[in-house]
Amino acid sequence: MKEKMGIRREVIEANDTAIKIKNLHKEFKLPTERSSGLKQAIFNRLRGVKGYKIQKVLKGLDFEIKKGEFIGIVGRNGSGKSTLLKILAGIYYPSGGEVIVNGTLVPFIELGVGFNPELTGRENVYLNGALLGFSNKEMDEMYDDIWKFAELEQFQDQKLKNYSSGMQVRLAFSIAIRAKGDILVLDEVLAVGDAAFQQKCNDYFENLKEHGQTIILVTHSMENVRKFCTRAIMIEDGKIVRDGNPEKVADDYLKLFDN
Amino acid sequence: MTIPNVLYRKNRILLKExxxxxxxxxxxxxxxxxxxxLLRPLMLFxxxxxxxxxLLKMGGDIPHYPVYLLTGTTLWSFFTECTSQGIQAMVHRGDLIRKIAFPKYIVVVSTTFTALINLAINLLVVVAFALINGVTPSLSWLVVPFLILELYMLSLxxxxxxxxxxxxxxxIASIWEVFIQALFYAVPIIYPVTMVANTSTLAAKIILLNPIAQVIQDVRYCxxxxxxxxxxxxxxxxxLMVAPIMIVVCVLGFGAAYFRKKSRFFAEEI
Known part of the structure; x- marks a missing residue:
């Protein structure tokens, strides 16, 4: 039962590379039995059955991301883009190949991770802030701005379960944008809230782009790819099939769905 | 080497929160x-x-038997709470583990800290109870925190x-719940060790090799x-005297090493 392992390293070097990926592979062991308990494991061992099958999700990716690039990663559902993102963020460990991350990485790929419905908005803000690495004191300083941006000041002491889903995402987004790091890794977070709030989000991303923040974004919105990205990568069946100009990649992506 | 330092601070913040x-x-x-x-351990007591x-008139000749018993139940409650919550910690926090990269041990440690806070509150009750019962404070009380540290290390x-x-x-979590019920009777909490020693010295010796029994008896002694x-x-x-301490060191060392090795794959397995 030896796990195949690749390498993931975090370094701080003074060159213009943000992320370098060499021959990246990732495979998952999917249990073939319905139950995955101890009983099944013992049965499988006795019968000499493996009890799982290998699912290859990423099959040898190579690319390099320079500092200041705004990368869009596109592809169909199940193509492996979220797995790639999770490996970049350090949530999954590569099965083969090498990932080198140069600089600090914001470990936030989705909004509202760790939000607890039983806690108040205030408590959730501090908890979420801690996940981003902010101390209580730092959060105190940002606290009012976060609520102002979310436009939810009057709900601070309500439990989160009494928020609408739109309100929750707005709060989550307002906290997430406080994150500081050299590389931002985001999974489908652009379409948040109503039109007015989306305008705010757009302004925020425009601003990041102008300041040369390195961003990797997984999205299905070709509109956003064209609007923000400086480069796009299309993944199909665990391999890179296009890499380059966002306009062209967006066109190619849409062609996938033309019959 | 700036990365570990940054992480270190982040970990502390996260652990606290x-x-x-x-x-x-x-x-x-x-x-x-x-x-x-407070109420749960007191009710068990x-x-x-x-x-x-x-009803069964146990522990008749032990001075301050009620305090003696309360000390045992308090430490036992801590051990059961700490381990059963600690074992489930990863599963309970699965939402975080699937979505954020952070050192996984923080989740386990934060859960066990909660049990430790509860223990601290309960020990205040034990001390108050002891003083009311006429136990005289002595310098040996200062040893108690180290014994609790030992029990914490075992639980961790x-x-x-x-x-x-x-x-x-x-x-595993279910098996542990049953196992811990059986373990309760293998530890001299309700019965005095003397009672076992009167029937079989060997049995009493085996009982005392258990680190939990060692800690409980040592705390009672001090x-x-x-x-x-x-x-x-x-x-x-x-x-044999140091055997319980060696067991604790081995369990913690092996447990931490195993957890560290496996923690890379928690996000996809959970």
Missing amino acids: LTKTDFKLRYQGSMLGYMWA AILYIVFAK GISFLLGAINVKFRD LITPEAITGWNFLENPM
Whole structure:
């Protein structure tokens, strides 16, 4: 039962590379039995059955991301883009190949991770802030701005379960944008809230782009790819099939769905 | 080497906040709230006291038997709470583990810290109870924190080891619940060690090799009465005297190493 392992390293070097990926592979062991308990494991061992099958999700990716690039990663559902993102963020460990991350990485790929419905908005803000690495004191300083941006000041002491889903995402987004790091890794977070709030989000991303923040974004919105990205990568069946100009990649992506 | 430093600070912040949240959530929505941290062990004590001290008349010749019993139940409650919560910690926090990269041990440690806070509150009750009962404070009380540290290390080691296995095989948590019920009777909490020693010296010696028994007896010795039988005054062989401590060190060392090795794959297995 030896796990195949690749390498993931975090370094701080003074060159213009943000992320370098060499021959990246990732495979998952999917249990073939319905139950995955101890009983099944013992049965499988006795019968000499493996009890799982290998699912290859990423099959040898190579690319390099320079500092200041705004990368869009596109592809169909199940193509492996979220797995790639999770490996970049350090949530999954590569099965083969090498990932080198140069600089600090914001470990936030989705909004509202760790939000607890039983806690108040205030408590959730501090908890979420801690996940981003902010101390209580730092959060105190940002606290009012976060609520102002979310436009939810009057709900601070309500439990989160009494928020609408739109309100929750707005709060989550307002906290997430406080994150500081050299590389931002985001999974489908652009379409948040109503039109007015989306305008705010757009302004925020425009601003990041102008300041040369390195961003990797997984999205299905070709509109956003064209609007923000400086480069796009299309993944199909665990391999890179296009890499380059966002306009062209967006066109190619849409062609996938033309019959 | 700036990265480890940054991480170190982040980890501390996260540990603090997760412990706070854990503590808040545990008693969320109950009328008496935090009071339950105190009430639960006291109720266990009350039941055991009525059944064993009053009805079965155990521990008649032990001075301050009620305090003696309360010390045992308090430490036992801590051990059960710490391990059963610790083993389930990874599964309970699966939402975080699937979505954020952070050192996984923080989740286990924060859960066990909550149990440690509860223990601290309960020990205040034990001390108050002891003073009311006429136990004279002595310098040996200062040893108690080290004994509690030992018990904490054991609980943490078990939580790491079984918690890591529990990610894949959820049966572990259930097995542990049953196992701990049996273990309760293998530890001299309700019965005095003398009672066992009168029938079989060997059995008493085996009981005292268990680190939990060692800690409970040592705390009783330091806190209440030097008449309490401990490994130090009962086991003649010095090798056997330190055996419980060696067990704790091994369990924690092995547990932490195993957890560390497996933690890379928690996000996809959970």
